Amino acid sequence: MNRINVICLGVRDMPRSIRFYRDGLGFQTDEEGDEPRVVFFDSTGTKLELYPLHLLAQDIDPEDPPRITDGFAGMTLAYNVRSKEEVKEVVEKARSAGAKVVKEPQDAFWGGHHAYFSDPDGYYWEVAWGPGFAFDDEDMLVLPL
Numbered sequence: 001m002n003r004i005n006v007i008c009l010g011v012r013d014m015p016r017s018i019r020f021y022r023d024g025l026g027f028q029t030d031e032e033g034d035e036p037r038v039v040f041f042d043s044t045g046t047k048l049e050l051y052p053l054h055l056l057a058q059d060i061d062p063e064d065p066p067r068i069t070d071g072f073a074g075m076t077l078a079y080n081v082r083s084k085e086e087v088k089e090v091v092e093k094a095r096s097a098g099a100k101v102v103k104e105p106q107d108a109f110w111g112g113h114h115a116y117f118s119d120p121d122g123y124y125w126e127v128a129w130g131p132g133f134a135f136d137d138e139d140m141l142v143l144p145l
Helices: 014-024 053-060 084-097
Strands: 006-011 039-041 047-052 077-080 100-107 113-118 124-129
Touching (some): 006 014, 006 053, 014 039, 014 047, 047 053, 084 100, 084 124
Parallel strands (some): 006 047, 077 124
Antiparallel strands (some): 039 047, 113 124
């Protein structure tokens, strides 16, 4: 087991989240409506799925669904870029789409440059560039050894 096919985000408001990801950030999908039961976005290597949060909790355990709370879940999603300048460009695009920028672009302790924003449901995204980052022919991140 060494791959992630789909990352599913449970969302509270499907139309708002679709507008954020599809219309604001430009994630690619065949879905044209704003209120599907589920939506999948194409991205390099992994699909991003949006699914109603309460239905996701029920799907996990119909008898005792996980408690839905606000707050940091101990995980982030990352979008890695090819240049330091692109960090700011992506953050501004996210801000224009309605993201809350929680850490403005800045140099990182590990030698790169990064920022954080949160989507309408509070999922945190890191936008990062590193001096050793490279991308293969399929646009997948290749990290230095």
